[in-house]
Amino acid sequence: MQPVPVPHVDAESFQDFLGTVRRFVDEVLIPRERELEETGVIPAAVAASMRELGLCGLSIHPDYGGLGLSLSQELALHEVLSEAAQGFRYVYGSNVGIGSRGLALDGTEAQKARYLPRLASGELVASFCLTEPEAGSDAASLITRAERGPGPDGDDGYRLTGTKRFITNADVAGLFTVMARSGGAPGARGISAFLVPRETPGVRVGKPERKLGHRGGNVCDVTFDGAWVPADALLGGVEGKGFATAMRTLDSGRLSVAANCLGQMRRAIDEAARYALQRRQFGQAVADFQLVQALLADSETDWAAARSLVYDAGRAYDTGAEVQRLAACAKYFASEALGRVADRCLQVLGGAGYIADYPLERIFRDARVARIYEGTSQIMQLVIARQLLKSYE
Ligand SMILES: Cc1cc2nc3c(=O)[nH]c(=O)nc-3n(C[C@H](O)[C@H](O)[C@H](O)COP(=O)(O)OP(=O)(O)OC[C@H]3O[C@@H](n4cnc5c(N)ncnc54)[C@H](O)[C@@H]3O)c2cc1C
Incomplete structure (x- = not known):
């Protein structure tokens, strides 16, 4: 086509x-x-x-x-x-x-x-550089530095030093949005965001990591070894706002991950239902066994519940409402539901589910990272609980 x-x-x-x-x-x-x-x-x-x-x-x-x-x-x-x-x-x-x-x-x-x-x-690919070797879930503890100072021609700017880890698309990116510590302020308040072109001297991209799923896409380390950028590379032109920008970016990012989970669940259920209807054991389609139907019914219920949550949060975001809690609920529930659905649907295929000729094997591997990136399930639980408790204070 x-x-x-x-x-x-x-x-x-x-x-x-x-x-x-x-x-x-x-x-x-x-x-x-x-x-x-x-x-x-x-x-x-x-x-x-x-x-x-x-x-x-x-x-x-x-x-x-x-x-x-x-x-x-x-x-x-x-x-x-x-x-x-x-x-x-x-x-x-x-x-x-x-x-x-x-x-x-x-x-x-x-x-x-x-x-x-x-x-x-799509002429230019962008990567988002927050995670560091010693700062994952605790992203506000990042240590990449951006020191203000002149560049080779004496222009005002910032010199970035540090390493970012597990950066999606770093191997093909032309632009990195880099969260770095620019002032003396501790924690999140000292973090600024910088737009760093790949060709900047001192930017080094590591080799793609070997990983469980998502074949075709890569994550790499990105090292900034005194990489100098002009002052107008500071995102928004204001220091100290980088962490807030990153967190706002993650609200919609988490909803996108949750929507990706919906598609993966749908595909897993479709593959399992089709297989169950044509595979015969004990003289009948395995779809006729109620224990197999339970695997499909529980999966369909997980998908439907996750779908409501994702689109509720999406509509709230579109009205301009604060959605940090709802986005975390959607990402948490949808990614955990995907784990359950991928596992059940693989079970419906029996041994074939474990064999790479059938899509469930790949779906099972691709699914796992949804509970980890853009905030782990444990961090989603903390975000949800913190927001919930705040509303009672
Ligand atoms: C495929 C992939 C792509 C990625 N892409 C990007 C990207 O493009 N840009 C980017 O910046 N990052 C990216 N990441 C990084 C990702 O966001 C982090 O891996 C994630 O936030 C978790 O951080 P960590 O791996 O350091 O785990 P850690 O923070 O070391 O967590 C280890 C374990 O401890 C738990 N834990 C940590 N703190 C707490 C707590 N307070 N309470 C309870 N449990 C806790 C975690 O839930 C986890 O189970 C990517 C990761 C992967 C795998």
Whole structure:
């Protein structure tokens, strides 16, 4: 299928666009999953089609060449796209999510004009650099430094020193949003965000990590070894706001992860139900056994409950409401539900579920990280409890 380029999508044509993406998933992505798993590389033509569809600019405002979708619309697309292997998401995931959101939310006009159009087209890939070897869940304890000082030509700027860990798409990124400690203030208040082009001298990207799933997408260390950037690389032009930007970026990022979980659950249930209807044991389809039906029913219930939570939170975000607690609830529930669903659906396939010729094996591996990145389940529990208790104070 030749995808139809959609340069701009308004609210009315969104359903058409969703249908186009649905066909693209069924006719282009799913048939090439095996190739993705075997080669570990997203086929260049598939990546080009995804960029042409406008997927890299879903959330970016049309003034900067994006589609300007609401978060609810974006979540619906993430849900559909995540029915295919998770590796494909690396073409657009960081550009529409954590890679560009901070820039779109808090960047200066000049910063947005400089980077957002190239992020929307997919010409430039963005990575988000928060995690460090000694600062994961406790991100506010990060130690990467940004020291103010002149560059090689005497211009005012910042020199960045430190290492970032597990950075999605670092191997292909042209732009890193880097959280670094710029002032003397302790904890979150001392953190600023910097827009660092890859070609900056002193920026080094490590080799891709070997990992459990998400074949086709990479995470790497990124080291800043006295990398100097001019003063206008400070996101929003204000020091000390970087941690707040990162946390706001994570609200929508966590909802995107939750929507990805919905798509993965849907695919797992579809594969399991189809298999159960055709596989016969004891003279009947295994789908006729009520114990197998229970595995499917519990999975469908998990999916339906997670779906309500994700879209409730998405609609709240679109009204401008504070959604930190709701986004954490959605991410926590959907990612844990995905773990249960992937496990049950694999069980429905019996031995075939464990064999790589069937998609459940990959779905099971791809699913695991949803409970870890953009805040672990334990951190989601802490966020939810903290917000809940605050409302009683
Ligand atoms: C595939 C992948 C992609 C990623 N992409 C990015 C990226 O693009 N940019 C980026 O900045 N980071 C990225 N990360 C990093 C990710 O966000 C972190 O791995 C995650 O936040 C957890 O941090 P950690 O790995 O250091 O675990 P740790 O913080 O060391 O946690 C270890 C364990 O302790 C638990 N724990 C920690 N603190 C508490 C607490 N207070 N109470 C209870 N339990 C606690 C955790 O839940 C976990 O079970 C990525 C990670 C992966 C695996």
